[in-house]
Amino acid sequence: MTGVTLRRPDLRWPIPAEISSLLPGQEIIGLRRRAKYLLVDTAPGSALLHLGMSGSLRVLPANTPATAHDHVDVALDSGKVLRFNDPRRFGCLLWQPAGSIHDLLRNLGPEPLSDDFSGDYLFDRSRGRSASIKTFLMDQSIVVGVGNIYVAESLFRAGIAPARQAGRVSRDRYGALAAAVRAILAHAIQRGGTTLRDFINPDGAPGYFEQELFVYGREDEACKRCGRALKGSRLGNRATAWCSHCQK
DNA sequence: CTCTTAACCTGGACGC
DNA sequence: TGCGTCCAGGTTAAGA
Known part of the structure; x- marks a missing residue:
């Protein structure tokens, strides 16, 4: 240069x-x-x-x-x-x-698509933690790259309520969560990202993952799985949407 | 150490 | 039309 x-x-x-x-x-x-x-x-x-x-x-x-x-x-x-x-x-x-x-x-945590990231890892790191599972998963020292959109989608896919305390989630459910994070991220990348307002990817095209969002930004709308109205609240100062029937 | 809250910044959406 | 207000996003700094 x-x-x-x-x-x-x-x-x-x-x-x-x-x-x-x-x-x-x-x-x-x-x-x-x-x-x-x-x-x-x-x-x-x-x-x-x-x-x-x-x-x-x-x-x-x-x-x-x-x-x-x-x-x-x-x-x-x-x-x-x-x-x-x-x-x-x-x-x-x-x-x-x-x-x-x-x-x-x-002090960054592992890459979510690497072998260092697993349900067992999350389970071990979460013991004794009282913060919500959502806040925990967005903590960059736990795992990197999971922001407000993908944490919401991952928790929905894994069937875990975002306000649940991180230390009170079982090993098996963390296994499902780690798999959900991987699947959501991989799929979103494949779809070109999520366009909310003005995001465009390097090719100048918008991302298309938005069309496939299950809960993020859909407060009060119908759950795509069970049809009930999605809940909305704030956790850690961030908008949070989830289905109280599909996520426990 | 853990957890919570506020802050950063701008454009867009909304209400008056 | 124009203005004020609120919110979104990722992340960290500061405070409890």
């Missing part, structure tokens, strides 16, 4: 000086993902990005005029520009020196 342009000094957090001082001239030697963080590896270290809920990264032709919320440009050797746009600025751009692990990555 030949240069970095910052149009503002911060996103969610200040953009560290290394992004401007160390990146230009470096070769990108790797691209990785951990949880919802992206890592762009160079010799002196890695740029650490999170797209928040509204961020996007796109490779555009050189001289593409910047528009609203285009916060960062990286000029590539090809002449094209890698552009980071994030209307709501929940995303971040940070720096991880080579050989170190950023604090944000240090």
